[in-house]
Amino acid sequence: MSQISELSDDLLVKILLFLPTKVAVSTSVLSKQWKFLWMWSPKLDFDDYRDINHTKKSSLLMYRYENLALHRAPILESLVLKFRFKSENIKQWVGIAVSRRVRELSISYLYVWDVNSQVLLPCSLYSCTSLVTLKLEGKNILVDVPPTVCLPSLKTLQLLRVTYSNEDSLSLLLSYCPVLEALSxxxxYYDNMRVLVVDVPSLRCLSLNINSECSSDDGCVIVTPSLKSFYVVDTTSKCSYLVEPMPDLEEANIFVKQNPEKLLVSITSVKRLSLRVDFNSKEDPGYDAGIVFNQLEHLKLCIINDYWSKLLVRLLKDSSKLRVLNLDASVSFY
Known part of the structure; x- marks a missing residue:
């Protein structure tokens, strides 16, 4: 231990980066030299999901949160906050991260004991010029986008089961992310948005997961002309799609319960396609037989009845570049 302590503080901080934040904070009790070293770490990960006693915070937990305001690193590369108990300080901590020019921010707040408890994030988050990656997870997180939103560096955005303050929140947020490349x-169940609108010219990867419990039934509008990768899981039977063509699409994974034609028409330039449709109707769906996949090279199909099989033959008969075909006769996908 004495030999390690002889190293410079800068080197010791680099060593702490290889440790979980909880362990790094615990080193503060070793000596006066170690007391504040963790506060210089540019990467912090506070995970309370693993706290067995969620009704009472440990003294170490209280220590690290109370001292987050004293964090000394001029630039915070990454901050991960995971909560499963109610906290009044999330807004303050996010504000601190923004003031430290945070590059990667992840907030997961799953306070299941109070469905009406909402977390309002600071307005400064939506104008953080340094932010590159943002993840918000949990129905208690309220996405309330101010008119002054501007995220010029944001490339990756994940919005997982969050709540929106109004119908235009998502569209407003996306419209001021000029370099956004990946969106999930x-x-x-708690999604309060009627129509999902994704209009992002710069987007290259799009992932949509629409749970069967989603209350919305007004569909999705997708305008992503630069998209390379498209992933959709839709376990509802009511969602409709209005999708603009994706001429640069390379890979698509489409898992829907029924009616995939709106999606298929828009991805005819795809090279690799995985398609699963839980279609149990005894009637021939009668989709447009003119859909041709001119660039398709790799195809994986999940087939559950003869009608769907015949339809796929019609849709793909002119795929001249097809080299790999994988058929899966699974009965259920969900």
Whole structure:
């Protein structure tokens, strides 16, 4: 231990980066030299999901949260906050991260004991010029986007089962992310948005997960002309799609309960396609036989009845570049 303590503080901080934040904070009790070293770490990960006694915070937990305001690193590369108990300080901690020019911010707040408890994030988050990656998870997190929103560096955005303050919150947020490349949206029971609108010219990867419990039934509007990767899981039977063509699409994974034609028409330039449809109707769906996948090279299909099989033959008969075909006769996908 004495030999390690002889190292410079800068080197010791680099060593702490290899440790979980909880362990790094615990080193503060070793000596006066170690007391504040963790506060210089540019990466912090506070995970309360693993706290067995969620009704009472440990003294160490209180220590590290109370001292977060004293964090000394001029630039915070990454901050991960995971909560499963009610906290009044999330807004303050996010504000601190923004003031430290945070680059990666992840907030997961799953306070299941109070469905009406909402976390309002600071307005400064939506104008953080340094932010590159943002993840918000949990129905208690309220996405309330101010008119002054501007995220010029944001490239990756994940919105997982969050609540929106109004119908225009998501569209407003996306419209001021000029370099956004990857977007993940997970819609669940508490989703209060009627129509999902994704209009992002710069987007390259889009992932949509629409749970069967989602209350919305007004569909999705997708305008992503630069998209390379498209992933959709839709376990509802009511969601409709209005999708603009994706001429640069390379890979698509489409898992829907029924009616995939709106999606198929928009991804005819795809090279690799995985398609699963839980279609149990005894009637021929009668989709447009003119859908042709001119660039398709790799295809994986999940087939559950003869009608769907015949439809796929019609849709794919002109795929001249097809080299790999994988058929899966699974009965259920969900």
């Amino acid at each position: 949206i997970d819609r669940g």
